[in-house]
Amino acid sequence: MARLSDHPTQGGQVVDWTPSQATLDAMAVAPPTGVIPSMMQAAHLALAKSKTREGYTDSSWLCVAFELPGQFDVDAWTRTINFWLGRHGGMRNWFTADGDSEDTPIERHELAPEDVTFAPTFHPDEVTAEGMLDHVRRQMDVWAVPLGRFGYTFTAVVGDEKTIIYFGADHSYTDGVSVLLSLWELSTIYDCERAGTTPELPEVGSYPDYCIEERERADGFTAESKGVQDWLYFFMRGGDLPRFPVDLGMLPGVKVPLVPVYQELLNAELDDGYEKAVKELGGTYAGGLYAACAMAAHEMAAATSYRCLNPVHSRWSDEWVAAMGWFINLVPLHVDIEPDDTFGSLARRTRQEFRDTKAAGDVPTLRVAEILSEYMDFDADSSDRPPIMSYLDGTMIPGHEKWLEQNFWGLTGAGDDDDVYVWMMRMPGSTYVTASCPDTPQAVHAVTSYFARVAEILQEVARTGGDVPMGPAAILQPPVA
Numbered sequence: 082m083a084r085l086s087d088h089p090t091q092g093g094q095v096v097d098w099t100p101s102q103a104t105l106d107a108m109a110v111a112p113p114t115g116v117i118p119s120m121m122q123a124a125h126l127a128l129a130k131s132k133t134r135e136g137y138t139d140s141s142w143l144c145v146a147f148e149l150p151g152q153f154d155v156d157a158w159t160r161t162i163n164f165w166l167g168r169h170g171g172m173r174n175w176f177t178a179d180g181d182s183e184d185t186p187i188e189r190h191e192l193a194p195e196d197v198t199f200a201p202t203f204h205p206d207e208v209t210a211e212g213m214l215d216h217v218r219r220q221m222d223v224w225a226v227p228l229g230r231f232g233y234t235f236t237a238v239v240g241d242e243k244t245i246i247y248f249g250a251d252h253s254y255t256d257g258v259s260v261l262l263s264l265w266e267l268s269t270i271y272d273c274e275r276a277g278t279t280p281e282l283p284e285v286g287s288y289p290d291y292c293i294e295e296r297e298r299a300d301g302f303t304a305e306s307k308g309v310q311d312w313l314y315f316f317m318r319g320g321d322l323p324r325f326p327v328d329l330g331m332l333p334g335v336k337v338p339l340v341p342v343y344q345e346l347l348n349a350e351l352d353d354g355y356e357k358a359v360k361e362l363g364g365t366y367a368g369g370l371y372a373a374c375a376m377a378a379h380e381m382a383a384a385t386s387y388r389c390l391n392p393v394h395s396r397w398s399d400e401w402v403a404a405m406g407w408f409i410n411l412v413p414l415h416v417d418i419e420p421d422d423t424f425g426s427l428a429r430r431t432r433q434e435f436r437d438t439k440a441a442g443d444v445p446t447l448r449v450a451e452i453l454s455e456y457m458d459f460d461a462d463s464s465d466r467p468p469i470m471s472y473l474d475g476t477m478i479p480g481h482e483k484w485l486e487q488n489f490w491g492l493t494g495a496g497d498d499d500d501v502y503v504w505m506m507r508m509p510g511s512t513y514v515t516a517s518c519p520d521t522p523q524a525v526h527a528v529t530s531y532f533a534r535v536a537e538i539l540q541e542v543a544r545t546g547g548d549v550p551m552g553p554a555a556i557l558q559p560p561v562a
Contacts, residue, residue: 082491082504082515084341085221088146090213091240095204096155097220098162098235100197107196108175108230113188118176119292120299120447121407122253126176126187129227134183142225142232143260144217144249144492147484149271153237153244157274159201162235164270164280165263167194169405170287171254175231187228191289199235213238217247221494225249249492256409257473257491257504258394263405264489265480286400291408295395299448308444309452311437315388315413316453322467323388325501326378327531327557330523336497339517342525344532346370346505346539347512355543362548364428367472368435370505370512371414372427373538374470376551377531379418383554387416389470393442403479411446411469412438418551424538425548468500475508484509493517501528526560 100108118126129141166172173194178187208216217236224234233250248263255263266282273280302309324333331337347355359369375387395410396402416431441449475481483489501524502517514535518528541549 082493082506083343085144085218085492085494086214087341088214088490088492090146090210090217090245091238091243092207092209092213093238093240093244094207095213095216096237096239097202097204098159098199099202099224100231101200104192104196104198107192108190111190111192113177114174114191114289116189116191116289116292117296118187118189118253119288119295119407120445121409122176122292123187124447125253125407126178126227127183130178130183130185141227141252141496142221142249142494143252143255143257144221144225144247145260145264146245146247146490146492147264147268147487149244149246149268149487150242153239154271154275155201158237158246158271159199160274161267161271162199163197164274165267166197166199168266168282169285170289171404171406172231172233173197174289176228176253178228189289208238217249218494220247221249225251227251227253247492253407255405256394256407257392257471258396258408258478259405260491261475261478261481262403264484264487265478266403268480268483268487283403284400285402285404286398288404288406291401291404291406295445299445302444302448302452304452306440306444308440308442309449311441312413312444312449313453315415315438318415319386319388323390324468325528326374326384326387327382327527328523328559329499329501329519329527330521330559331499331519333499336499336519338520339496339498339502340520340525341493342516342518342528342532343513344515344529344536345511345513346532346536347543349510351540351543352512354546355539358542358546359428361546362425362428364425364432365435366507367474368431369424369428369542370472370535370539371416371431371470372424373535373542375416375418375427375431376422376424376538376549377534379422379554380552381531381534381555381557383556385418387414387418389414390467392469392471395442395445397443410442410444411467412441414438414470420551420554422551423548424542424551427551468502470503470505472505473507475506481509522562523559527557530557 174191178185220234236247238245270280378384378387390411391414392409393412394408396408505514
């Protein structure tokens with residue numbers, strides 16, 4: 082994952098795919114469906130309106146970029162897009178709201194598969210690599226938006242030896258897993274379109290049906306439900322929602338532009354050693370990453386506990402496994418830290434905490450907010466969103482074997498905030514962390530130093546094959562002005 086501005090693109094001829102005139106005409110008369118957004122979509126759309134009212138920027142889109150070698154077949158790619166859109170009900174939906182007021186209702190619209198066609202637009206003048214990134218950014222700003230139209234776009238830059246594809250969508254259409262699945266599906270369909278064969282893809286459900294099912298499931302949870310009790314216990318143990326564990330020097334609510342911070346945690350040579358060591362110590366691959374984060378929080382912020390919100394998927398039945406949509410929930414993680422802890426003891430404790438709070442993943446987080454509003458003090462119309470610490474194992478996603486060959490990148494835009502959002506990614510050849518960090522000297526210093534220490538811990542575990550002691554509690558000092 083990286084910022085769009087950091088993507089190593091190429092120059093060449095630009096082709097965009099946007100809704101055909103027939104599709105635009107059908108959209109203009111499509112009535113609301115009456116299917117309300119999923120809980121994550123509802124919060125996201127309310128946040129988008131709030132950001133607009135308060136004047137903050139928030140490029141809330143996710144984008145994949147990947148290469149197709151050889152001569153590009155525009156017609157085959159156009160058929161690929163339309164086949165794929167017909168396959169996923171969530172991609173044929175869009176939302177409208179008549180104004181930015183918090184009281185303005187949000188309505189869902191939908192078209193049938195036969196009414197959705199995207200058509201190519203060829204730009205006559207070739208662009209430079211820098212010009213291509215500017216073009217993609219403009220396309221994202223216009224099309225990959227949460228309200229008013231289909232919130233996604235396709236763009237290609239065609240060169241002599243390869244074509245680079247960009248597919249970007251507003252977050253309301255997708256999550257991290259869906260983005261990765263889209264790369265696999267689009268590539269598979271394109272290969273079949275060129276060969277004249279039918280792609281073999283798993284059956285998928287329609288995301289609007291998931292939204293209905295989610296609301297029905299949510300109504301069944303009460304304050305006595307195990308998952309809700311897990312959240313209540315989380316707040317009883319630590320009070321407010323967690324923030325980044327090292328002091329950023331930021332005043333809560335004072336939002337500034339975010340910049341990316343990247344740190345490799347484990348390379349391919351160390352990955353196997355780390356995985357073997359953490360299992361022998363009684364932990365899990367992911368749990369060990371969080372254990373290292375807890376150790377660094379103690380060593381750099383004198384933390385006596387490590388607290389974060391961890392995204393988990395909510396694809397609870399087979400029809401959602403390969404569907405496009407936002408199938409994400411949050412689970413609270415609270416790991417106590419003792420002065421004599423080691424990496425191994427924290428890895429085991431983290432594993433147990435994940436087991437103990439597993440039921441929280443079944444309860445939509447916004448349903449928890451409704452039930453425990455006096456604890457969460459959650460305002461769905463606020464421009465605040467809780468910071469997350471996410472882990473995704475990309476090696477479990479179909480098609481990951483070709484990511485290096487296709488030069489796959491996940492790309493994001495810019496935004497403003499007062500805290501840090503963190504994604505830990507296990508990919509073929511590397512496990513790394515990328516974070517969106519407030520662009521101030523102290524914040525960048527804190528985040529960079531923190532994850533450099535996390536990497537040191539994990540790499541020491543991998544090299545020694547054994548446990549690693551935790552250093553004494555300390556406070557990271559701000560950088561010298």
